[in-house]
Amino acid sequence: xxxxxxxxxxxxxxxxxxxxxxxxxxxxxxxxxxxxxxxxxxxxxxxxxxxxxxxxxxxxxxxxxxxxxxxxxxxxxxxxxxxxxxxxxxxxxxxxxxxxxxxxxxxxxxxxxxxxxxxxxxxxxxxxxxxxxxxxxxxxxxxxxxxxxxxxxxxxxxxxxxxxxxxxxxxxxxxxxxxxxxxxxxxxxxxxxxxxxxxxxxxxxxxxxxxxxxxxxxxxxxxxxxxxxxxxxxxxx
Amino acid sequence: xxxxxxxxxxxxxxxxxxxxxxxxxxxxxxxxxxxxxxxxxxxxxxxxxxxxxxxxxxxxxxxxxxxxxxxxxxxxxxxxxxxxxxxxxxxxxxxxxxxxxxxxxxxxxxxxxxxxxxxxxxxxxxxxxxxxxxxxxxxxxxxxxxxxxxxxxxxxxxxxxxxxxxxxxxxxxxxxxxxxxxxxxxxxxxxxxxxxxxxxxxxxxxxxxxxxxxxxxxxxxxxxxxxxxxxxxxxxx
DNA sequence: CCTAAGCAATAAGTATGACTTTATCGGCTC
DNA sequence: GAGCCGATAAAGTCATACTTATTGCTTAGG
Numbered sequence: 403x404x405x406x407x408x409x410x411x412x413x414x415x416x417x418x419x420x421x422x423x424x425x426x427x428x429x430x431x432x433x434x435x436x437x438x439x440x441x442x443x444x445x446x447x448x449x450x451x452x453x454x455x456x457x458x459x460x461x462x463x464x465x466x467x468x469x470x471x472x473x474x475x476x477x478x479x480x481x482x483x484x485x486x487x488x489x490x491x492x493x494x495x496x497x498x499x500x501x502x503x504x505x506x507x508x509x510x511x512x513x514x515x516x517x518x519x520x521x522x523x524x525x526x527x528x529x530x531x532x533x534x535x536x537x538x539x540x541x542x543x544x545x546x547x548x549x550x551x552x553x554x555x556x557x558x559x560x561x562x563x564x565x566x567x568x569x570x571x572x573x574x575x576x577x578x579x580x581x582x583x584x585x586x587x588x589x590x591x592x593x594x595x596x597x598x599x600x601x602x603x604x605x606x607x608x609x610x611x612x613x614x615x616x617x618x619x620x621x622x623x624x625x626x627x628x629x630x631x632x633x634x635x636x637x638x639x
Numbered sequence: 640x641x642x643x644x645x646x647x648x649x650x651x652x653x654x655x656x657x658x659x660x661x662x663x664x665x666x667x668x669x670x671x672x673x674x675x676x677x678x679x680x681x682x683x684x685x686x687x688x689x690x691x692x693x694x695x696x697x698x699x700x701x702x703x704x705x706x707x708x709x710x711x712x713x714x715x716x717x718x719x720x721x722x723x724x725x726x727x728x729x730x731x732x733x734x735x736x737x738x739x740x741x742x743x744x745x746x747x748x749x750x751x752x753x754x755x756x757x758x759x760x761x762x763x764x765x766x767x768x769x770x771x772x773x774x775x776x777x778x779x780x781x782x783x784x785x786x787x788x789x790x791x792x793x794x795x796x797x798x799x800x801x802x803x804x805x806x807x808x809x810x811x812x813x814x815x816x817x818x819x820x821x822x823x824x825x826x827x828x829x830x831x832x833x834x835x836x837x838x839x840x841x842x843x844x845x846x847x848x849x850x851x852x853x854x855x856x857x858x859x860x861x862x863x864x865x866x867x868x869x870x871x872x873x874x875x876x
Numbered sequence: 877c878c879t880a881a882g883c884a885a886t887a888a889g890t891a892t893g894a895c896t897t898t899a900t901c902g903g904c905t906c
Numbered sequence: 907g908a909g910c911c912g913a914t915a916a917a918g919t920c921a922t923a924c925t926t927a928t929t930g931c932t933t934a935g936g
Contacts, residue, residue, distance in 0.1 A: 407919070408688070432888070442920040444681055447889085451645070451685045455692040455718075463888045464928040477799045478715030481692075501800050504745035505738075512737065562714045563738050644890070669917070679891040684918085700917045701899040 411439050412449045416481065419458050419469055421489035429466040430459070456482050480569065487573070492630050495577060498570050499626040503619045505567055506552070509559035511612035514603040517558045522604040525554055529600035536588045544588055545579050551596060555603070555615075574626065581629055592618060648676050649686050653718065656695050656706055658726035666703040667696070693719050717806065724810070729867050732814060735807050736863040740856045742804055743789070746796035748849035751840040754795045759841040762791055766837035773825045781825055782816050788833060792840070792852075811863065818866055829855060 415435075418424055435446040450467055453459045456479045459467045475482060477497075486494045517525070528551045535544040552575070553568040595618040602611035652672075655661050672683040687704055690696045693716045696704045712719060714734075723731045754762070765788045772781040789812070790805040832855040839848035 443922090444684065444919065447681070448685055448688045450888095451688045452692045455689045455716075461888060462928080463926070464886055464930095466887065473799060473802065475799075476716060477803055479692075479713060497798050497800055500745065500749065500798050501742075504801075505741045508737065508741035561734050561737050562710060562712075563734055564741075565710065566714055681890065681892090685889095687917095698917060699899075700897070701901090701915055703916065 407441060407445055408448055408452075411435070411441060411445065412452055414439075415449060416453065416456075416458070416485050417489065419453070420482065420485035424469050426469050426471045429468050431466045458482070483570065495574065495626060496630060499574055499623050501567070502571055502574060503616075503623045505564055506555065506571070506619050507612045507616040509556050509561065509564040510599055510603065510615035511608045512559040512561060512564070513555050514606050514608040514611040516560050517603055517606075521554065521558045522600075525551070525558075525600045525603055528554065529597045532588075532593055532596050536590075536593050541579065541588075545576065548596075549575055551600075555599070558603070574622075578622070578626060578629060589621075592621065644678060644682055645685055645689075648672070648678060648682065649689055651676075652686060653690065653693075653695070653722050654726065656690070657719065657722035661706050663706050663708045666705050668703045695719070720807065732811065732863060733867060736811055736860050738804070739808055739811060740853075740860045742801055743792065743808070743856050744849045744853040746793050746798065746801040747836055747840065747852035748845045749796040749798060749801070750792050751843050751845040751848040753797050754840055754843075758791065758795045759837075762788070762795075762837045762840055765791065766834045769825075769830055769833050773827075773830050778816065778825075782813065785833075786812055788837075792836070795840070811859075815859070815863060815866060826858075829858065 415424075415430075424430065430450075432443065432446050432450065435441065435449070436443060439446075450459065450461060453467075454461065456476045457470055457474050459469055461467050477483070477486075483494070483498070513521075528547050531547040532544060532551065535541075535547060549572045552571045556568045556571065557565045559565065595614050598614045599611055599618070602608075602614060652661075652667075661667060667687075669680065669683050669687065672678065672686070673680060676683075687696065687698060690704075691698065693713045694707055694711050696706050698704050714720070714723075720731070720735070750758075765784050768784040769781060769788065772778075772784060786809045789808045793805045793808065794802045796802065832851050835851045836848055836855070839845075839851060
């Protein structure tokens, strides 16, 4: 992913489509791409193939490469998620945060059902680490443990689609922290919920694990929304 | 998507990777692909690019095209979902059904918050159609209305990621019907829940819409699981 | 005047061959 | 046995020629 010519061009074009520089319905042409980026036909075509595989574009003979309507884009594609995060951060975060509220509770429930001793041990250990780092006011360490905690829940769920969302959750968690909206000490109720979740998963209490997680992500979602509002009200008309 | 040489080859290779013919860690080579399918280098490379964009493979110099570990695949990609459905239908359906239990309740809640009169009207109309077709025992018409009902909930949610899952839900609904596990008349409680959801969304009752949908998908999930079990026990040792 | 059939221009799609880059392997030195 | 180093294999890039489908125009027919 580092030195490839393909990836450089892809990055630029993908972002330009995501941010509306090339709105749906507009048309790109391969030879224009060649000229613009100084690349060969093959690279240009491979970039187009990649964009097409995310359903961002579709190539049509005698027409060109047309940008498809937004609702047809594969919005779960990690690359597209990244592009949209830089193109319209607020909207993306809201969408992702809502997705999180949907998935994580069910993932916690699933984890409670099928987690083994090893995972349970790590989960409880992480929850204890959350208590410790929050008491100590070590926000960086807290964040790392928090990220790891949620990653573990998602992977332990045994559902590969849930597992795949751990990067999304990490993005959300780190964004919220990065915006200083968090008090110096994480909210005690959140810490308590993490402990409760860990304990419920360990003991196999599916229902309570799900409920506790629902409570946790609901709170986080509200926090994210108000964080976005604050940010929005910084630049009114 | 119909006549392309690219798509034909992609279809074969994607399926072979999904079904384990080329397990993670194994290596493909471009010139082998050329020979095997009788295609040119350009087409072969574009196929590889497409597979790479789903994170199924990664190309490495002096090595070849190596198949990546399963947990790194973009399991939300619609094409990959299709391949996995044919490769390991039971596991895929379980995964997707679980995803559905996570997403649809939250989507219903979101829809209740932001749906307009037009959508509300269509939703209520659809729920009434469900009642009518279920009374009449017209399973085909019932299924169509059911699919449309859930599609409308997901799109009305205003979350494009939720909306994108309507195809998944449709696949699940139609699969269940196609397996004759459904009684001649759809379960009355399911019909009642649809009506309740429609009404809650119309009146903006976020919480009850979410709860009713949770009840509905929980029931459907159980049904799917037992359907899969029945199917599995048909071919024991 | 409008419709339908045919034609030509256009841009994607495919094919081919040459050249570049870089990760790996295997031998060679110390 | 550890580390350097060149040969090599395969992906990656480039240039060009050729094929195919689509569209918009033009022309013939009603």
